[in-house]
Amino acid sequence: DAKTTQPTSMDCAEGRAANLPCNHSTISGNEYVYWYRQIHSQGPQYIIHGLKNNETNEMASLIITEDRKSSTLILPHATLRDTAVYYCIVRTQGGSEKLVFGKGMKLTVNP
Amino acid sequence: GAVVSQHPSWVICKSGTSVKIECRSLDFQATTMFWYRQFPKQSLMLMATSNEGSKATYEQGVEKDKFLINHASLTLSTLTVTSAHPEDSSFYICSARRLAGAYEQYFGPGTRLTVT
Numbered sequence: 001d002a003k004t005t006q007p008t009s010m011d012c013a014e015g016r017a018a019n020l021p022c023n024h025s026t027i028s029g030n031e032y033v034y035w036y037r038q039i040h041s042q043g044p045q046y047i048i049h050g051l052k053n054n055e056t057n058e059m060a061s062l063i064i065t066e067d068r069k070s071s072t073l074i075l076p077h078a079t080l081r082d083t084a085v086y087y088c089i090v091r092t093q094g095g096s097e098k099l100v101f102g103k104g105m106k107l108t109v110n111p
Numbered sequence: 112g113a114v115v116s117q118h119p120s121w122v123i124c125k126s127g128t129s130v131k132i133e134c135r136s137l138d139f140q141a142t143t144m145f146w147y148r149q150f151p152k153q154s155l156m157l158m159a160t161s162n163e164g165s166k167a168t169y170e171q172g173v174e175k176d177k178f179l180i181n182h183a184s185l186t187l188s189t190l191t192v193t194s195a196h197p198e199d200s201s202f203y204i205c206s207a208r209r210l211a212g213a214y215e216q217y218f219g220p221g222t223r224l225t226v227t
Contacts, residue, residue, distance in 0.1 A: 036218075043115070043204045043218035044155065087154075099145070099206070099216055101155040 004088045006105040012082075014111050018075040022088030025069040030092050033064060034099070035073045037084040037107075044087065044101075047073065078109045114138055115207050117219035124195055124226055131191045132222045134205030140185035141207035145216065146178075149202040161188050195226040 005023040012018040024033065035047040048055055048062045050071075055062045061074040075082055087104040114137040124130050134144055143162050147155040159180050161167040167180035179191040188207075192199055202223055206216040 038155075041202070041221070041223075043117075043206070043221045046215045046217065049215070098157060098160065100157065101147075103154050 004090055004102055006086070006088055006102070008103070009106040009108065011108050011110055012075075012078045014080055014109050015077055018078040018082065018107060018109070020073040020075070020086050020088075020105060020107060021070065022073070023070045024088070024090045027068050027090050028092075031090045032092070033062065033068075033071050034089045034091060035060070035062065036087045036089065036099075036101075037082075038087070038104070039081075039084045047086075078107075080109050080111065083107060083109045113209070113215075113217045115205065115217045115219040117203075117205055117222050119222060120220060121223040122225070124224070126196055126226055127194055129191055129193045130195055130224060131189055132203055132205075132224075134188045134190070134207070134219055136186045136207040136217070139207075139209050139217075141188075141209060142185065143208045144182055144188040145206045145208075146180060146188075146190050147204045147206070149204060149221075155204060158190075192224065195224070197226045200224055200226045 032049050032051050034049040036044040038044045047059050050062045064071045085104040085106050087101050116135045118133045145160050146158045148158050149155045157170050158173045159167045159169045161180045161182040163182050163185050169175045177193055182188040202221050204221040206218040208216050
């Protein structure tokens with residue numbers, strides 16, 4: 001699996017947009033970008049995934065650069081409940097099914 | 112939809128005993144389930160991949176005779192930690208992939224194992 005690089009941590013004010021960056025410069029053409037998050041002492045929660053087009057769902061938006069070497073997860077109006085470790089993962093959708101978790105990034109939403 | 116449960120949510124056992132953890136997909140059928148382990152302040156580490164009706168595939172360094180995995184149906188997988196030792200104390204998390212369609216993995220809430 002291609003590796004990803006994320007900042008170790010980030011703070012965000014409640015109610016503001018949280019923009020979480022991820023670098024995946026070695027991503028292959030058939031690899032998707034997945035985002036999961038893990039709130040303390042819980043199982044990871046799927047957020048969103050995409051290949052090359054920007055994606056949006058009820059939780060977040062995913063912006064992928066044209067060269068696909070980086071992406072940004074956007075939480076439009078962060079709440080205190082969004083405080084979690086966020087994992088950016090790249091993997092093929094139809095091939096290897098393993099999700100390999102890196103260290104992730106701790107997002108702290110402050111009141 | 113896509114709910115995965117684990118039982119128990121936490122367990123304390125004595126060294127040398129065995130512990131079974133169940134993982135169930137409540138509202139969908141899962142051909143593939145995964146077992147992860149997470150030590151404090153560390154990321155999730157994949158232990159094994161299990162497909163319904165076949166033997167699990169273990170990641171390098173994971174002892175298959177110590178961590179017994181059974182995936183007897185499309186909604187249930189079990190992980191048995193045999194002859195548990197204090198170093199096996201960890202947060203065990205399972206995930207399940209749907210029978211068909213999307214490739215998202217849905218995770219259970221985890222099981223906290225403490226071996227005394």
